Amino acid sequence: MEEVLAIVAIFIALPWIVLHYITKWKTSATITTDDEALLEELYNLAKRLDERMDTVERLVSSDNPDFRPARLAYDSEQDNQQLRELEQLIAEKKGAAK
Template sequence: MDEILIPIVAIVALFIVFPGMIFHYITLWRKQKTLMPDDERMMEDLWRSARAMERRIETLESLLEQSEADSPRRPPRSSRPTFDD
């Protein structure tokens, strides 16, 4: 009986169990490539925060330009030295 059982188990494992495991993990891998709903919500919140920060920065820049235009003793912003390395 053992002489017949071992080859049958080996064939079933080789042609059914191993491919099934491989396809199972491929499916999990593909599912993880997409964004989860929590990730999408987090990205949307980050996008809104970035847009709000961009609007605030634009407002600050326009206020700075107005104050520079009102103050004649300061050189224009474009002629100031920059410290970029």
């Protein structure tokens, strides 16, 4: 009886446990469509906030010539280039999904 139990454990239970956790690992490693939508919404919000911050700093600097922006890189071309690349990736992903 113990031999049968050992054979069942080795050839049925052990592979089932391994395959079960491999499946769990693969499904948890992917990003869901809800997660993608949330990330896109957060990206758009961050972009709008960045534009607002640029506007506020421009207005304050026009009223007060001694004002120095608190941000290290005011409307940096390097930052803008990274945003354009990210927008291009999002547009390509949307085009591929359709």
